[in-house]
Amino acid sequence: MAVETQHFTGTDQYIATDSLKLAVKAARALQKPLLVKGEPGTGKTLLAEQVADSLGLKLITWHIKSTTKAQQGLYEYDAVSRLRDSQLGDDRVYDIKNYIKPGKLWEAFTSEERCVLLIDEIDKADIEFPNDLLHELDKMSFFVYETGETITADQRPIVIITSNNEKELPDAFLRRCFFHYIEFPDEATMREIIHVHFPRISATLVSEALQIFFKLREIPNLKKPPSTSELIDWLSLLMADDMPEDILRNHDHKKAIPPLYGALIKNEQDVQLLERLAFMTRR
Known part of the structure; x- marks a missing residue:
């Protein structure tokens, strides 16, 4: 396990408590996603932005909606466009990679330099959404069935996941995260x-x-x-x-x-x- 030499200490734009700084450090040491909960408006999303800024890393953000599926974070296969192109005689149809759209996890896993991946408001999605990402977030890899390739993270991203507690998250998912609740500021x-x-x-x-x-x-x-x-x-x-x-x-x-x-x-x-x-x- 690699030793981290840089630590998040807050920024000029973000006041981080000692417990929050320690949570970021602990999640990185364990190489686990940092699951952050707290009242809306307590700076959960901003935390990821400031961690990336303070460590000089690229930020990749995946905003979750009620209709978001876990597969979209990996990749999407546009079969409709391929069918249309085949009807038009387009030579692109012979390479299926032309119809594979990488998702945010793919982008984070294949980033040339280490990055911060923010999965924002994970509790907005279907209850099975977190479970569908267990392997990918744990092993930092996933298989692309259409092309037969495996996408693996060369540089393990710092993963920060936010939740507003709209619904309970599965125990199996929670076990794979380091949890921190942002208390309302005194x-x-x-x-x-x-x-x-x-x-x-x-x-x-x-x-x-x-x-x-x-x-x-x-x-x-x-x-x-x-x-x-x-x-x-x-x-x-x-x-x-x-x-x-x-x-x-x-x-x-x-x-x-x-x-x-x-x-x-x-x-x-x-x-x-x-x-x-x-x-x-x-x-």
Whole structure:
């Protein structure tokens, strides 16, 4: 097993906790995929981008949808195009490789240099999707039936898999991964994240915004508590030139609904909940 000489320590654009840095290091040492879970907006996808950037590696991203099949990550055989070309008398039909479209795993396995492979939101696919990739991710190879060749990774990619916990992943798949749950940032870490995005932001504005933000997240029965990315959007609005500088300072903290709440609250049930809380407070 090769010894890794470079380690991920975070970047200027990404604040990584010590436990996350250790998880990346452990997954690489074990040569296993790093399975990352956490609330939406906690930087799971961005982690792969920053690992690639900090280590100077190419990033290959496979975005998973509900209709995605594991085979698409390996390759796809376009039999329809071959049939059409045969009817037209095209000489391309005599070489089946002309109709093989490499997928993201093929691209990662055959990369001339080591790369980072991101399998993003794996839980969106069918429940059998992870199991269908067990061998390929474990052995870093797969067989192409149409051509009779085996594609094997010369440079084992760093594999990072994200999940939003929309559905449970199979035990056999979990056994082959190193798991890390990204905890929601505490106030100190959140201040660091804000500073990365807004180096010149007012300390007073940050304090006022975080007070409202974390108070909002503590409200029971909120369907979707605001995430880090939504806080960044909200701060961008609060700092806009056409917004009053004292918009938060003049906000009545007894009211449950904050100014410009549309950046933080994303569904009508939560808006109605906040309105009821505001009404009860006024009473």
